[in-house]
Amino acid sequence: xxxxxxxxxxxxxxxxxxxxxxxxxxxxxxxxxxxxxxxxxxxxxxxxxxxxxxxxxxxxxxxxxxxxxxxxxxxxxxxxxxxxxxxxxxxxxxxxxxxxxxxxxxxxxxxxxxxxxxxxxxxxxxxxxxxxxxxxxxxxxxxxxxxxxxxxxxxxxxxxxxxxxxxxxxxxxxxxxxxxxxxxxxxxxxx
Amino acid sequence: xxxxxxxxxxxxxxxxxxxxxxxxxxxxxxxxxxxxxxxxxxxxxxxxxxxxxxxxxxxxxxxxxxxxxxxxxxxxxxxxxxxxxxxxxxxxxxxxxxxxxxxxxxxxxxxxxxxxxxxxxxxxxxxxxxxxxxxxxxxxxxxxxxxxxxxxxxxxxxxxxxxxxxxxxxxxxxxxxxxxxxxxxxxxxxxxxxxxxxxxxxxxxxxxxxxxxxxxxxxxxxxxxxxxxxxxxxxxxxxxxxxxxxxxxxxxxxxxxxxxxxxxxxxxxxxxxxxxxxxx
Numbered sequence: 127x128x129x130x131x132x133x134x135x136x137x138x139x140x141x142x143x144x145x146x147x148x149x150x151x152x153x154x155x156x157x158x159x160x161x162x163x164x165x166x167x168x169x170x171x172x173x174x175x176x177x178x179x180x181x182x183x184x185x186x187x188x189x190x191x192x193x194x195x196x197x198x199x200x201x202x203x204x205x206x207x208x209x210x211x212x213x214x215x216x217x218x219x220x221x222x223x224x225x226x227x228x229x230x231x232x233x234x235x236x237x238x239x240x241x242x243x244x245x246x247x248x249x250x251x252x253x254x255x256x257x258x259x260x261x262x263x264x265x266x267x268x269x270x271x272x273x274x275x276x277x278x279x280x281x282x283x284x285x286x287x288x289x290x291x292x293x294x295x296x297x298x299x300x301x302x303x304x305x306x307x308x309x310x311x312x313x314x315x316x317x
Numbered sequence: 318x319x320x321x322x323x324x325x326x327x328x329x330x331x332x333x334x335x336x337x338x339x340x341x342x343x344x345x346x347x348x349x350x351x352x353x354x355x356x357x358x359x360x361x362x363x364x365x366x367x368x369x370x371x372x373x374x375x376x377x378x379x380x381x382x383x384x385x386x387x388x389x390x391x392x393x394x395x396x397x398x399x400x401x402x403x404x405x406x407x408x409x410x411x412x413x414x415x416x417x418x419x420x421x422x423x424x425x426x427x428x429x430x431x432x433x434x435x436x437x438x439x440x441x442x443x444x445x446x447x448x449x450x451x452x453x454x455x456x457x458x459x460x461x462x463x464x465x466x467x468x469x470x471x472x473x474x475x476x477x478x479x480x481x482x483x484x485x486x487x488x489x490x491x492x493x494x495x496x497x498x499x500x501x502x503x504x505x506x507x508x509x510x511x512x513x514x515x516x517x518x519x520x521x522x523x524x525x526x527x528x529x530x531x532x533x534x535x536x537x538x539x540x541x542x543x544x545x546x547x548x549x550x551x552x553x554x555x556x557x558x559x560x561x562x563x564x565x566x567x568x569x570x571x572x573x574x575x576x577x578x579x580x581x582x583x584x585x586x587x588x589x590x591x592x593x594x595x596x597x
Contacts, residue, residue, distance in 0.1 A: 185326070189322065189326070193318070193319075193322060195319050195322065198319065198323065201323070202323070202326060205326065205327060205330060206326075206330065209330035209331075209333065209334060212334050213333060213334055213337050216334065216337050216338060216341070217337060217341060220341045220342070220343050221341065223348065
């Protein structure tokens with residue numbers, strides 16, 4: 127149990143996907159202009175991450191390791207993630223159209239998100255157990271959502287601030303990201 | 318063996334998607350119309366209509382069918398069969414000849430080169446340096462930006478006048494070149510246009526030393542006076558003629574009287590060059 131808690135906290139804060147591992151940076155800057163879309167993106171990423179972790183753990187432990195072809199991790203994980211996202215999209219589209227429009231373009235975008243491929247590869251290299259993989263994915267997704275929400279909150283306030291003209295928009299966002307990363311580096315070595 | 322396993326996983330993934338597609342019942346109602354419209358649209362997701370992809374356009378059309386008049390899909394307009402299907406799906410009638418517009422370059426070229434430009438060979442780059450290297454700050458720079466963007470290959474550069482020319486027969490009115498042109502020379506005009514005005518010069522106060530080229534409109538009003546059909550109205554603000562395509566009988570009097578050759582017969586633009594080639 128202690129191990130799971132350690133994995134969870136490690137994924138949310140210490141090894142945060144965006145600010146410490148630098149994964150999933152495109153939605154970090156692309157979808158962090160408003161709080162609402164940022165949180166729905168975060169939820170969608172968490173959802174896909176968890177399901178992808180479960181699927182890739184099963185495939186890795188029951189197909190790749192017995193046949194001794196672990197070096198094909200990346201190829202097969204990409205295939206599985208893309209399939210999963212397609213199935214989820216198809217399923218949601220047919221059963222709950224409200225949710226489909228709420229996810230909107232974000233769901234297919236996640237197919238190529240490096241954070242999702244990242245969590246499956248981290249699970250593989252760290253040799254997490256099944257429970258560990260799921261908790262790591264949940265934690266990673268939560269950390270992703272947390273940082274996206276923080277960033278969008280700051281950027282919403284920044285719209286009102288008197289920023290120099292040449293720094294408006296993305297440049298100031300990069301600076302804020304660097305400061306956030308500096309703050310998160312303070313969590314390093316906590317566990 | 319590895320290939321076998323990989324193939325098996327790939328096949329299994331494909332099969333699962335197929336099974337989900339077949340087995341999961343379509344519970345959601347109310348999307349049939351959008352799906353129907355979407356199946357008619359070309360599916361290229363070119364974005365020329367201003368919506369994020371064909372599905373977004375279909376959604377907007379399902380809500381408000383009249384949108385198709387304001388922002389028509391140029392691909393559908395080209396295809397009579399698809400247009401009929403779209404009319405049926407939307408429940409309105411459309412006049413394709415009215416809606417399908419043609420691009421027209423408002424420049425006759427020939428503007429004098431006043432400095433040698435050896436930078437990046439695109440109009441966009443050249444236009445950023447004080448609006449180009451020609452005497453007229455509204456001149457066509459002829460560096461192929463619009464030629465490259467045109468999906469139909471309808472635009473070519475006239476080698477003698479060094480100006481872009483749109484072939485109205487090839488043009489589908491998608492409007493990509495209108496956005497691309499850094500000099501804002503291209504306009505979408507209705508296909509019934511008869512006389513084309515080939516100058517875009519406007520007095521510019523903030524760029525000294527740049528003026529109208531020797532071939533632009535000199536605002537002499539001769540065409541306005543020569544017209545016997547009252548098809549020309551004088552735009553007093555810009556001091557340029559405006560043509561009424563319904564009254565115009567294409568008598569060519571305004572073209573003959575124009576000393577600057579700023580007016581041209583729109584129905585012959587893009588075809589004159591070929592005719593010349595044949596005669597030579």
